[in-house]
Amino acid sequence: xxxxxxxxxxxxxxxxxxxxxxxxxxxxxxxxxxxxxxxxxxxxxxxxxxxxxxxxxxxxxxxxxxxxxxxxxxxxxxxxxxxxxxxxxxxxxxxxxxxxxxxxxxxxxxxxxxxxxxxxxxxxxxxxxxxxxxxxxxxxxxxxxxxxxxxxxxxxxxxxxxxxxxxxxxxxxxxxxxxxxxxxxxxxxxxxxxxxxxxxxxxxxxxxxxxxxxxxxxxxxxxxxxxxxxxxxxxxxxxxxxxxxxxxxxxxxxxxxxxxxxxxxxxxxxxxxxxxxxxxxxxxxxxxxxxxxxxxxxxxxxxxxxxxxxxxxxxxxxxxxxxxxxxxxxxxx
Amino acid sequence: xxxxxxxxxxxxxxxxxxxxxxxxxxxxxxxxxxxxxxxxxxxxxxxxxxxxxxxxxxxxxxxxxxxxxxxxxxxxxxxxxxxxxxxxxxxxxxxxxxxxxxxxxxxxxxxxxxxxxxxxxxxxxxxxxxxxxxxxxxxxxxxxxxxxxxxxxxxxxxxxxxxxxxxxxxxxxxxxxxxxxxxxxxxxxxxxxxxxxxxxxxxxxxxxxxxxxxxxxxxxxxxxxxxxxxxxxxxxxxxxxxxxxxxxxxxxxxxxxxxxxxxxxxxxxxxxxxxxxxxxxxxxx
Amino acid sequence: xxxxxxxxxxxxxxxxxxxxxxxxxxxxxxxxxxxxxxxxxxxxxxxxxxxxxxxxxxxxxxxxxxxxxxxxxxxxxxxxxxxxxxxxxxxxxxxxxxxxxxxxxxxxxxxxxxxxxxxxxxxxxxxxxxxxxxxxxxxxxxxxxxxxxxxxxxxxxxxxxxxxxxxxxxxxxxxxxxxxxxxxxxxxxxxxxxxxxxxxxxxxxxxxxxxxxxxxxxxxxxxxxxxxxxxxxxxxxxxxxxxxxxxxxx
Numbered sequence: 001x002x003x004x005x006x007x008x009x010x011x012x013x014x015x016x017x018x019x020x021x022x023x024x025x026x027x028x029x030x031x032x033x034x035x036x037x038x039x040x041x042x043x044x045x046x047x048x049x050x051x052x053x054x055x056x057x058x059x060x061x062x063x064x065x066x067x068x069x070x071x072x073x074x075x076x077x078x079x080x081x082x083x084x085x086x087x088x089x090x091x092x093x094x095x096x097x098x099x100x101x102x103x104x105x106x107x108x109x110x111x112x113x114x115x116x117x118x119x120x121x122x123x124x125x126x127x128x129x130x131x132x133x134x135x136x137x138x139x140x141x142x143x144x145x146x147x148x149x150x151x152x153x154x155x156x157x158x159x160x161x162x163x164x165x166x167x168x169x170x171x172x173x174x175x176x177x178x179x180x181x182x183x184x185x186x187x188x189x190x191x192x193x194x195x196x197x198x199x200x201x202x203x204x205x206x207x208x209x210x211x212x213x214x215x216x217x218x219x220x221x222x223x224x225x226x227x228x229x230x231x232x233x234x235x236x237x238x239x240x241x242x243x244x245x246x247x248x249x250x251x252x253x254x255x256x257x258x259x260x261x262x263x264x265x266x267x268x269x270x271x272x273x274x275x276x277x278x279x280x281x282x283x284x285x286x287x288x289x290x291x292x293x294x295x296x297x298x299x300x301x302x303x304x305x306x307x308x309x310x311x312x313x314x315x316x317x318x319x320x321x322x323x324x325x326x327x328x329x330x331x332x333x
Numbered sequence: 334x335x336x337x338x339x340x341x342x343x344x345x346x347x348x349x350x351x352x353x354x355x356x357x358x359x360x361x362x363x364x365x366x367x368x369x370x371x372x373x374x375x376x377x378x379x380x381x382x383x384x385x386x387x388x389x390x391x392x393x394x395x396x397x398x399x400x401x402x403x404x405x406x407x408x409x410x411x412x413x414x415x416x417x418x419x420x421x422x423x424x425x426x427x428x429x430x431x432x433x434x435x436x437x438x439x440x441x442x443x444x445x446x447x448x449x450x451x452x453x454x455x456x457x458x459x460x461x462x463x464x465x466x467x468x469x470x471x472x473x474x475x476x477x478x479x480x481x482x483x484x485x486x487x488x489x490x491x492x493x494x495x496x497x498x499x500x501x502x503x504x505x506x507x508x509x510x511x512x513x514x515x516x517x518x519x520x521x522x523x524x525x526x527x528x529x530x531x532x533x534x535x536x537x538x539x540x541x542x543x544x545x546x547x548x549x550x551x552x553x554x555x556x557x558x559x560x561x562x563x564x565x566x567x568x569x570x571x572x573x574x575x576x577x578x579x580x581x582x583x584x585x586x587x588x589x590x591x592x593x594x595x596x597x598x599x600x601x602x603x604x605x606x607x608x609x610x611x612x613x614x615x616x617x618x
Numbered sequence: 619x620x621x622x623x624x625x626x627x628x629x630x631x632x633x634x635x636x637x638x639x640x641x642x643x644x645x646x647x648x649x650x651x652x653x654x655x656x657x658x659x660x661x662x663x664x665x666x667x668x669x670x671x672x673x674x675x676x677x678x679x680x681x682x683x684x685x686x687x688x689x690x691x692x693x694x695x696x697x698x699x700x701x702x703x704x705x706x707x708x709x710x711x712x713x714x715x716x717x718x719x720x721x722x723x724x725x726x727x728x729x730x731x732x733x734x735x736x737x738x739x740x741x742x743x744x745x746x747x748x749x750x751x752x753x754x755x756x757x758x759x760x761x762x763x764x765x766x767x768x769x770x771x772x773x774x775x776x777x778x779x780x781x782x783x784x785x786x787x788x789x790x791x792x793x794x795x796x797x798x799x800x801x802x803x804x805x806x807x808x809x810x811x812x813x814x815x816x817x818x819x820x821x822x823x824x825x826x827x828x829x830x831x832x833x834x835x836x837x838x839x840x841x842x843x844x845x846x847x848x849x850x851x852x853x854x855x856x857x858x859x860x861x862x863x864x865x866x867x868x
Binding site: 021053057059061092105108109111112113115116118120121123127128247249250253257287288289290292293294295296297300301 | 340368370384416419420425427429430433435436437438439440441443476510512553556557560561563564568593601604605607608614
Binding site: 010187188190192200202205210216 | 734799
C-alpha cells in the first residue's frame, strides 16, 4: 500500500529472518530445532485465529478443536498409509470440513453467542477424543505415529526421518501458509472481513452477505488450525486428547494478544514470545496454566496492543479493536 | 416404564445443579451484560471450599455450605471490582478474554492449593437414606437437591419481583444510565449482582460435594452445559434458563442411559437442533 | 415516472407498541422525497422495513415491481437500494478510501477475491476516488475514517451510501448533529447528486428548512400511518399537518 522506508526496512528484516530460519539446522542443535518447529506450528495456528479475531472481529475459544481434528486426522492417515503428504492434506481437509459444519451453526449469532459456542464446540471435540476409545485411543491417544516420508505421487519420495529434514518440511509449509495469509488479508476479501468487523450493519448495507463471509473466515481459520495440528503427530509420534482442550485453544489467543492483534505479524511474534516465556516458566513449576491465565488477564487489562503495535504503523497494517459493542438497533422515529 | 421415570428423576436432580449455575450466569449477563466464562470455576471453588470446611475440617454441613458461599461471593466481588470493572465500555471481546483468563488461573490454582482428586465425604446424616420411587430406592439427598432448586427458583422470582434490591437490580438492568441518573449507585449494584451470581454457582458446587467428586475440571463440564442451556433458553432469560436446565438435565440423564459413551455429544445435538430451528433461543422475546 | 418502491399494508409492532400501522406508500423514481413526522411516527422503522433491517408483521414491499418483502438486506442492496444511517455508521478503522471502496467492490462482485492485492482493483479504486472527490474528501484518502471530524464523517456516510450507484437511496436524518455550515455542505451534495438523476433520494428529516429547500415531494407520517403527502406547498397549507406539529413554523 505504501512505498516508503519503514516498509522496505521491514521487508529487509523479514528477508533476513527467513534466511536465518533456513540456515538454522547448521547453526543450532536438535532442541532449538524442535522449539523452532513448535513456534512455526503455533504461528500458523495463531494466524488463523487472528484472521478470525483481529480481522473479522470473531473471538473463538475453540480453535483447538480443529487443531485436534487436523492432528488426529493426520495421525490416523499416517498409521494406515505412511505418506506425510497425504497425512497433512487429509488432516487439513477434515479440519476444514469440521470448521465448515460447526461454522454454519455458529456464525449466525451475535459475537458473544459465537464465542460461547466456540468454547462449547471445542470442548465437545475434546470429550469425543477422550471417550471414543476405539477410534482415538481415548486418554492414551494414538501412539507410534511414523514420521513418514513425503511422497508426492508423480514426484517421488523424500525421507524426513531426521529432525533437520522434518524442520525443513515444517518451515516450507509454514512459510507458504504465512504467504497465503498475507495475500489474503491484503485482498478484497481481507478488506471485506475487516469491514464486517468494523460494522456488520454497514457491511450488510454495502451489499455484503455478512453471515457467509464470517463462515468463510471461520473455515479458513479452521483450515489453518488443522494444518498446524497436522504438523504435530509426525513430530511427537503421538496425539493425545489435550490437544483439543481449551487450554490449547488459549495458546493462539495468548500468542496473538502478546504479539499484537493489530498487525499481520503479531501472531508470529507472539508465538515466539509464547515459547520463550513457557520455556522459562516450565523450568520452575509444572503449573503453567496459571501463568498463561495471568498473562492473558494482564494483557487484557493494560496492554492490548501487544508487542508488534509498538513497531508497526497500525493504520497500514490493519485491524485495531477498541470499539464499542454493536450499536443498538436505531430507535423508532 | 418405571425405569424411564426413575431416570427422569435422576435427570431432575442433575438439572438442579445446572439450574443453580445457569441462574447465576443469566443474572450476571442480564444486569452487567457480561458472559462470565469463569462461572464454572466459581462452581468448582464452591465445591472445594465446602469440601475443605466439611470434609477436611469437620464443620457441620450447613455451616460449610454457608462459608463456601461467603468465600466465593468474596471472590466474585474481587473479580468484578478489581478486574472486570476496568474494562467496561470497550469491546466485549475483552470481557470474554478476561474471564477466560480467570478460568485458566482458577483451574491451576485449585491444583496448587488442594492437589489432586479427593474422596467423597459422607452425606450428612439427616439427608441420608433413600425413598422408594418408581420401584427403586432413590437417594433422599437428590430429593433435597430438587427441593433446593425449586426453592431457589421461587426465591429468585420473589427477590426480583418484590424486594427492594431486586427491583433496583431490575431497573439497572433495563437502563443503567437512567438508573444512574436517578441516583442509583450502579457500580455497587454491579458488584453485588456479580457476587450474588457467584454465590449461586457456589451453592451448586457446595451442595454437590457429598454425591459428586471434587476435582479440578469439574467446572469445565458445568460451564459447557451452562452455555448450552443459555443458548437454548435465551441469554438473560431466567425463566428460559430454568426450563432449559430441566431439558438438558433430563435429556442428559436419558443420554447416559441410552448412549453412554456420547452423552455430552447428545446434548450438543439437541443444542444444534435448537440453533438451526430457533437460533434466538426457545424463550427469547 | 417509474414506480421504484411500493409498500402495501405493511404493519410492524414491537411488543404492544405499534410502530407501523398499515402504510401504503409509493415512491417513484426521479423525485426527491422527504418523509417527515413527529418523534415516534415510524419514519426510521419504515426505512428499516424497506431496506430489510426489519421484517414486517404483515403486508408486502415491492421494488421496481419485484416483491422484496422477505429478501435479506444485502440482496436488496444488490438490486439497487441503499441507505445512510442516522447514528453514524462507517468503518472507523478502514481508510476513507476503503470505506467507499467496499460497496463498489461489492457491486462489482469482487469481494470474494482472496489473493489478489487490493490495489490491483484499478477500476474500483478509480471509481472510489471519484466519489471521494465528489463528496470533497479526496484529500483524506488514506486517513482512518474514525479520525475524521463529525461533519466529514457525515459526508463519508453519504459517500458510502451512494458508492454502489443505487437506484433508490434512503438518507436517515443526514443533517443530524451537524453545524449549520456542515449541514449546508451535506444538503448541497444531496441536491447535486439528486439533480444528476441516476439516484432517487428519500430523506427522513426533522429540520424543516432542509425539507422545504430540497424536497420535491413530502410524505407526512404520524403514529405509524401516512397522514398526508404532496408537493411542499400543499403540505405547508395542510391543516392536519400543522396540528400534528402543534404550531411549528413551516
